[in-house]
Amino acid sequence: MALDPYQLCPCGSGKKIKFCCSKDIVPELDKVIRAVQGEQRVSALSSVAKLIEEKGPRLALLALRADVELALGQLEQADKTIDEFLAASPDNPVALALSAIHAGGKNDLESAIEDLQQSLEHLGGVMPPSVYSAIGVVGQTLLAHGDVLAARGHLLMQVGLAGERDENPIRLLMRINMMPEIPLLLKQDYHYAERPEGAEWAEAFDIAMQQARKGAWVAACEKLDDLEEQFPDQGAILKNIAILSGWVGQRDEASIAWRKYSRLEGIPLDDAVEAEALAQMLDPNAERDELDSVAVIYTVTDVEKLMELLLSNSRVGRMPIDPAEMADDDGPPPKAAFWLLDKAVPESGVDLTREQVPNVLGEMYIYGKETDRPGRIEYSLVRDEDYDSRKQALAEFAGEFIEGEPTEEVLGPVPKVSAGLTWRWRLPDDTPAEKRTELVSEQRRESMLQRWPAMELKTLNGKTPRELAADPANQVRSLAAILLLELSNEQNSADFDFNELRRELELPTCDPIDPAHVDAMTLSLVQIPFVEVEKLSDEGLLTLYRRVVLKYAVTSIRIIAEEVLRRDSLNDTVDKNEAYDLLIRTATDSEDALRHVEDAKQATSERAESSARWLLAELSVRLSRYEAEQAQAIIQTLQLHHRDEPGVAQGLYEILASFGLITPDGTPPAMPAAAAQAAVAAQPAAADGGSALWTPDSPSESAPTEQKSKLWVPGMD
Structure with missing residues (x-):
């Protein structure tokens, strides 16, 4: 179809081609645009250059040339073209959008x-189109810089503009939303x-918000800032400043506005706490609570004898x-x-108490003698309140094989809270999963409460x-830190x-929320776990479930998916297999995951459907728990009864490959049997048969190593 002269001119003036700078070159312009649409960009660029030479640097031609140069990665040429475009039309939205795209490509976020x-x-x-593209480029650049809040703001704007024409922004937004490592406050709309x-x-205020709704967030913020000076302590003004500042990456302004908002009289406590939590999270000037991760380096006099000690102790x-x-x-x-370790590993973990569990003091890396350097231990640990005693423990343990004063090398920072609330244990090989769960619960409660x-x-x-928390004036700040x-x-x-x-x-607790008094679509994500879901209508429950x-939102998924499964009235409305799958994936531990697997298998059996999906899910859990016999039985069941079902063979191979039990091409890995056994666990056992490290959220205790792996996998016979 020929170019319609009543289309908007590519120059960005807002005028139609017939009445703009390209009105006398419509056929030539049509040829260029067709070449671009057909991805014949080199040809298009050549045509544009010829037109500029013949007709002069018209804005429409400069816009097309810059666009094609950016697409071809000709950044230096694009830089010159955009500068020429902006010099001729400084306020042109297309020229500015192309400049934004160019800056994003150079990682110049500001x-x-x-x-x-x-x-x-x-x-x-x-x-x-160039302005639409620039919104996406800036959003992705913000995401690459780790500013999730601002990136989501841009992507949400692009989604609203795209409709059904472009699925890329909604896909990226959904990918961000599904990242468990991103706090819910940054996923909140x-x-x-x-x-x-x-x-x-x-x-x-209305004039400022008109600017905000067209995406001119900085201009809107400036107007709202002026209003805030004239009319301080107005909730609507402060909240909108906070939102808009966050979306344009002005974290300091956003933090200040959220904090001011949290301190206003009449703001509900839950809203105030969330605002203060956001202020704490976004504040770029706040001193961070961090500790140094350090390598303490000791000179070793006899590496071989030191190795003998380490292997036998x-x-x-x-x-x-x-x-x-x-x-x-x-x-x-x-x-x-x-x-x-701080103590020897007990012979059995069956009746283990927390006081008996060995803790990891630090990591030791043993280096042999080099031409220009003696043998050494690099002892890795965190510089916390136990730093000196941990160093002393190594000095006493290996004292006869080390000499001189150690040197220290700072490896980098680690969050103080994370380091203080994380513990690393070496559990005996036979520690039951139930005992592990009991010990974890005790340790976590002590860590959190003391x-x-x-x-x-x-x-x-x-x-x-x-x-x-003892100061009433700091109640909101204390609750925000807990949040x-x-x-x-x-x-x-x-x-x-x-x-x-x-x-x-x-401090005040988070009380149950009666759903009769809230709007499920606007309720904050962090408040949803407190909704009395049994009081929700089916429609209301499904609304929250989808959200x-x-x-x-992991905690909310556990609560709401359980309620969805309890309601027979939803059997024909919702895919309950999805609910079981979510509960398995968000389980707090392997016992919880297995409980949901069994429930799913039972429901499947009652419907006379294949249980292969849940057998594969159970296999992953069993492998993570080193339960080789149970894993073997599941594999045999899949091979005998389900191997011809769609997706089963592929799913089985993917699981086995993820645990290192087969290579990507389906063959057994070229590694010792002990290593294969170790690969069964999320926290693998080592070749010496007794050194698997367990951390609070790892799914399993360590497993004994044997001369031959108990687990058969396809291809071994």
């Missing part, structure tokens, strides 16, 4: 945001606050890594890697949470009732 915002501010009427009726500042566990993979340009890899409240944190002005800890805990799928912590610090699944 310029990309500024150019895009100017483009949107000067835009009138229909949005040109923030809606503009409405002004109160009859406000003295209503007209100026029950206070040492061999780390399940291949030292050869640690080679770099600075020298050869370590000969071996070990954990130093250790965290006693931590001095810079983010709390050097106070401990317990000290801060951030709770969201971090959710990311790790850990099971702990944070109302216990609130009660411990004598929490789309945002991968």
